[in-house]
Amino acid sequence: MAVYTEISDDDLAKFVAEYDIGTVTSCKGIAEGVENSNYLMRTERASYILTIYEKRVKREDLPFFLGFMEHLARTGFVCPTPVRGRDGRALRSLCGRPAAIITFLDGMWPRQANPTHCRLLGDAMARMHLAGSSFPMTRANDLSLAGWRKLVNACAPRAGEVNDFLAPLIRDELEFLSARWPKDLPAGVIHADLFPDNVFFLGERLSGVIDFYFACNDFFAYELAICLNAWCFEREGDFNVTKARLMLQAYRAKRPITPAEIAALPLLARGSALRFLLTRLYDWLNHPSGAFVRPKDPMEYAKKLRFHQSVTGPGAYGLD
């Protein structure tokens, strides 16, 4: 939940006048997107999401994120499209921060993902990866190995505040992964944060994907690994191989998974578990008391990492 910036009436009216979208009739801060301030804004014509980008998003990355959304939408992939102002620009400024208006997407994210959701996700993920191949911009994943090393160095000294075994776990895992991380798997633009709260459904239909503010160039199979972690564990911590199989099967039907990708999946799953363990641990150790955002439990991802460490091969994920 996050609304960090309070917009004055005048500022909002002036900002919206730069677009050809009609007059604002309503604008409410919504509890969506932890990194930015988001408002559900209605004009006489349609509904939109107004986003003010807060400090955690780098201004210089915004053209990539907005450009990727626009590119995807143009290929027919359902995601929010940035709205361009009368001067053709989508990225503008509001309350001294970068800001953009994007189209509103119907649908709800699943509070409890079921096998159907996972199947639909696999299909959409493959379509997104294919559609991204014609996108000309690139952005390195700053939350891969080098980024993890920074986070391990920042967190390990205080990791014992959460759990005694965390410091050795993250240090050892980083060394293990550093020595083995793949170098030449099929790659392209990935969403990199494809958690259930970023995927909308309407009944039995995936109605869209949102929140592209971690998108970057990385291995496609790393995205699959993120989704194994984010979608295929039950609340109690058990891995649901049926969900994994349905997700991967649906993905493969649209974009074949290579033997090298299959072989790398257990390692990539460990890497993605470490990545979310580290950012959650960092947030847990560094969130200001009294902040609006309740930090997510890092231990959830420590348990997922332990699961992947125990896996003997890609068969554990339902792959043949």
Added chain:
Amino acid sequence: MAVYTEISDDDLAKFVAEYDIGTVTSCKGIAEGVENSNYLMRTERASYILTIYEKRVKREDLPFFLGFMEHLARTGFVCPTPVRGRDGRALRSLCGRPAAIITFLDGMWPRQANPTHCRLLGDAMARMHLAGSSFPMTRANDLSLAGWRKLVNACAPRAGEVNDFLAPLIRDELEFLSARWPKDLPAGVIHADLFPDNVFFLGERLSGVIDFYFACNDFFAYELAICLNAWCFEREGDFNVTKARLMLQAYRAKRPITPAEIAALPLLARGSALRFLLTRLYDWLNHPSGAFVRPKDPMEYAKKLRFHQSVTGPGAYGLD
């Protein structure tokens, strides 16, 4: 800002199926209303606000609040209307809490109230007071003298944590007001929380009043006094008599203010300043660390109380 309850997909679908409003296409928690969880919900047909009533609202008071909204809307006063389910009931249950769906209201609350807003507010307030006269239910104001005494007793011992002069200020003020509080002014149902964030505007038009969860029976002039405090002070703390005059003039044009009400206004303004000082002080002293809601500054209302203590007569509010 507040979304306390997470609704599962199934629970939401089942809940909405009890109404004849179509299928839900979107449901987002909004940063509005501190006491309850509010969601902006869209169906194929229209937009609604779904409210889950959290612990601070007493279940037994809800029929009064919802009934008053429905009554006002029926008289043509613009406010949200509770939507009744197929069985005729507006108050239902969701996630184990009382819940209701109310109609969505266009408009935005003014981040900086200007004189026009104050004039429109005075007019709407009078219309609301008149419309309420035919509402058959009653609810005592639990945040009047007896309620203040409870809050003074709860807060005074720790008031020094905020400011040294607060404990004597609230104790002395309570005794002063207890000895003088009026007994027989014109009364009826008042909103009792008519702050700018509860009044929506569209350009030069007041488009509606929301959040009736403090509504109660009390003196009409006490509502005027609340609004003098909530709308007529500048951010720097100065009282803007032009705003007060416009508000009171517009009110009088619809519902005459009696000489007794005029004479009581300075005292009622002190009382309403004490009321918000006390609830803010209580929240300040008792909010859990790490809570979502940032407590409001009690000192703002200590300063307003000081202003009203220095007033020599109703002329200070622009009244003749």
